[in-house]
Amino acid sequence: MTQDLHQLQASAGATFEEIGSATIPVSFSNDSAALEAARTGVALCDRSHWGRMQISDADRQNFLHNQSTNDIKRLQPGQGCDTVFVTSTARTLDLASVYVTEETILLLVSPNRCQSLLDFLDRYIFFADRVKLTNLTNTTATFSLLGPQSDALLNKLGASSLIGQPNGNHALFSLGDSEVRVAVGSGLAIPGYTLFLAAESAASLWQQLVEGGAVPLGDRVWEQLRVQQGRPVPEHELTEDYNPLEAGLWQTLSFNKGCYIGQETIARLDTYKGVKQQLWGIRLSEPVAAGSTITLGDEKVGVLTSSTTIAQEAFGLGYIRTKAGGAGLQVQVGAAQGEVVPVPFLTYNRQ
Incomplete structure (x- = not known):
């Protein structure tokens, strides 16, 4: 399913690297142009190697609320936020984006982290909990639009109802032959959107976005922007040596939501200025x-x-x-x- 996408990307000059089990387009031989597009136009980044999981069944929202740092219970269908998974001593495991729908919760997590987080969360599902965890990474794709002209492209695609909405808000659209969930936010502190769709539709949507004016951006430029923007990632800034307060992720923390994994440590650090x-x-x-x-x-x-x-x-x-x-x-x-x-x-x- 992703083979069609990679063939399309290769025809546009992409070079690939194997990282873990994923094949990643690291460059489209246009790094300077892609960087400029992210700053002044609209760039398109394939983030399909990031992990995607689904939490379903009746207790899904309470469950995620109790296992991560943000206030998940407040979210209504069509809303989302960033949250952090931490150990019992508040050491960081990953920064994730959460999208609440009518029937499920979709999570976007860092590359090579989905299965380990699924295993981590599974340990906290008890006999009476109505919670189901599903790894969607291999059956779905994720693209991000980055840059100030992302709104114009979204409008051209017929998804303008999201323009101007808060970060994390999302909705389902039919874009060409694809059913696509579009969420506000690029994954960086750059204006943009993140798109989720079935893997078999990825090549078609990629072509549509490029024809709409998006400049392909490889993982090498994403990493440059990631460092410049300050997004922390596992194995670098997010390790068991650091907690979310130290990592500058205060925006992902709720200080009045009650008990969750790592809450006592985070509350103590905040109260006693222990960062x-x-x-x-x-x-x-x-x-x-x-x-x-x-x-x-x-x-x-x-x-x-x-x-x-x-x-x-x-x-x-x-x-x-x-x-x-x-x-x-x-x-x-x-x-x-x-x-x-x-x-x-x-x-x-x-x-």
Whole structure:
């Protein structure tokens, strides 16, 4: 089913990499044009290698509410939000997007995380719970539109009713021959939309979006934007070394929803101002590898978790001790000079 899509992408100049069990278009030989489209036009990114799961049956909303950080019970069909899965000690497992429909909940999770999260959640389903978990990754596809002209393309496709709605809102549309769930939000702090559809319709919709003016954007540019925007991901910023407050994911937390996995730790950190380190952007004088030590004078104050070079400018994400300072701090990162800067995806206090 995805073979047709990959053949179509290859004919447009895509090169692919195998990551885990997924085949990912890393570039369309147009990285500069794709980057510019995301900034000033509309770019199209294939995110089908991200995980998709469905939670169904009568207790689905209460169940997810109790297993993640955001207030899921407040969501009505057609609404959505981001939430974080954490351990019992509030260490981060993944950042997920939640979409509530009339009969199910759809979750978009990070690449190579769906099965491990399904196993994690399954442990908390008890005998009387009416909850069913389904892995949809192999039978569905996901695309994201990024850029300020995404509204114009959505209008051209006949899905204009979502324009101007809050992030996470979503609806089902017939786009050409495809039934597509379109959600507000690109996955980054860039205007856009995320589209979900059956895998067998992916090639047709991709062609339709490109003909509508979207510029294909490979995973390499997505990663550059991801670092520049500050979206944390597993194995880099989201690990069991860090909690959601440190990771700058305050916007995904509800502080009055009651008990959930990791809630006591998060509440204690908030109450007693116990956030000892924070995730920041770092503007670098030269490229530096992730894992490099961040120092202030002779003192280690943090670690670089991701790095990229975008438009000839080196940039990274890193955790820095709260007491060392924040935006504007001048630090040494490996052999490079670094300036600590805010990034648009992250927040540092209650929303």
